[in-house]
Amino acid sequence: MSIAVEHIATDQPPDDSKARDLDYGWQSGNRVQLLENGEAYFPAVFEAMRDAQREILLETFILFEDKVGHELQGILIEAAQRGVKVVVSLDGFGCGELSPAFLRALAEAGVIVQMFDPASKTLGIRTNWFRRLHRKIVVVDASVAFIGGINFSADHLGDFGPEAKQDYAVQIIGPAVADLHHFALAQSGRQVRTRRGWRRRQQRPSPWADEHDDGLVRLIYRDNIQHRDDIEEAYIHALSQARQRVVIANAYFFPGYRLLREIRNAARRGVQVQLIMQGQPDVLLAKLAARMLYDYLLKDGVVIHEYCQRPLHGKVALVDDEWSTVGSSNLDPLSLALNLEANVLIRDRAFNQQLYQSLEALARDHCQTMPAKRKPRLWLWRLTVGFLVFHVMRHFPALASWLPAHKPRLKPIESPAHDV
Structure with missing residues (x-):
């Protein structure tokens, strides 16, 4: 068997051209929890995924086939098998060493797996260095979101040893999750509809909110x-x-x-x-x-x-x-x-x-x-x-601007047909 791959998107998703210039304003009334290192982050994310009823959206720069990656794989497979829509977007450089068997297991279970700008090695060296998908976002059931710097790899846990990373993420519950959900859908190339709690902003709001209130959250992002x-x-x-x-x-x-x-x-x-x-x-x-x-x-x-x-x-x-x-x-x-x-x-x-x-x-x-x-x-x-x-x-x-100006793309990894 082989993993079938086809082009589906350019640097920005074709489903929603308006996503190219989306601005997200301040949303009030949110609960934000600091998650320090994998010891706090992974249990919170994995619990939310295990409780998912409808949808899991995940973007990450790095996913390794270690104890964290295998636990994530099992949770996503189980969620997809019980009918949850699971969309996983991985970076082709950061996740370039994932084995076909690891990806195939996800695809065969019904997980929608997409690789951002994959490239084969040249003389044993990966050449797709620039314009990486470096975001780390998880949105579950459009009701809870996670964002930060933590990848899905065991080197974010203290027991990894001296090379374990010190890092931070947040869990968000509240109106700002609608913006993160909309953004994650748009960037993954999924169908995007205007929802209550989200609206397109024509003018870029100030990075400093005018309201004197706590629980204010605003999503900002960088694209090319x-x-x-x-x-x-x-x-x-x-x-x-x-x-x-x-x-x-x-x-x-x-x-x-x-x-x-x-x-x-x-x-x-x-x-x-x-x-x-x-x-x-x-x-x-x-x-x-x-x-x-x-x-x-x-x-x-x-x-x-x-x-x-x-x-x-x-x-x-x-x-x-x-x-x-x-x-x-x-x-x-x-x-x-x-x-x-x-x-x-x-x-x-x-x-x-x-x-x-x-x-x-x-x-x-x-x-x-x-x-x-x-x-x-x-x-x-x-x-x-x-x-x-x-x-x-x-x-x-x-x-x-002089660096390679290729057009990054998302490629889906599909469940292959069994050989007869």
Whole structure:
């Protein structure tokens, strides 16, 4: 038997052309729960999936054939067999090593499995590096949603060992789930209908809600068509409004010049700004790139912590005592200029405080703080490299357009007919 594959979609789904320019506004009355690491995330997601009655929508960058991946596979198969509609969208790079047998078992059970921009290896090397589906979203029965940075892999569990990742996600119950549900349907190429609780916004709402209320949630996303800068702009706007504190924990930190400048400017006007970076990276280049920016930030009062217990994979931030964001987007060129990403903005004091306490404990107990005045070693080399780095950052969006401009696509993996 073989797995049949055919083209069904381009970078955006053909079923709903209006999905190309969807804007989602602030939704009030939501309950948002912080889920730290796989120990909190996987039980919550798996319980929701086991209780599903109608539909499971899942997008992920990575799914491995380990204990987490096999448990997810079993839950999805069981759900599909009891009549739940299950749609799984996987990235062709992050999930490129999944075996045909693993995918076939899902397809034969009735799970709709789609691979985003798959590509065969060239000389044993995967070449589909850019414009990845990097989102991590789960929506169950259009009533509960999960979004964050956690993939479906055992390296998000503490018992994985020293390489286990530190990461965050949220569970959302309330009106904002309708937006996440609509978005997940549209991006998967499924039939999208206007539902009560969701409406299309012609104007982009401010990243900062006007309502003085808790439980406010807004979905923002990045694509390569009409929403190229939405996540970056949300960060910039929030930083420009900061008055008391800013905490950013981000795994891959190499933002554009405008965002970097807003971080520095916040510290200059007296805001307590803390950055939590990788001290024990899973990608060494990420640490080296981030460190090129330290001097620029430290001299203006930004406090930089490096998390050294295990690899940091989080993509979270908070401003003052209300505003927070959790999602899939790193603050690096891949996430801000190339990949397909999704975050939620949250205005909720209790959630903000919960996230703040978690990050403060992380910085206090498991990080080393960079000295405000570093030794001026190799200053000429640092000055030269720093100059080059800043100009690359400033012009990266234009440079990124030179990268392979293929049209990513979703391909369904179908249950094959049995050989006669």
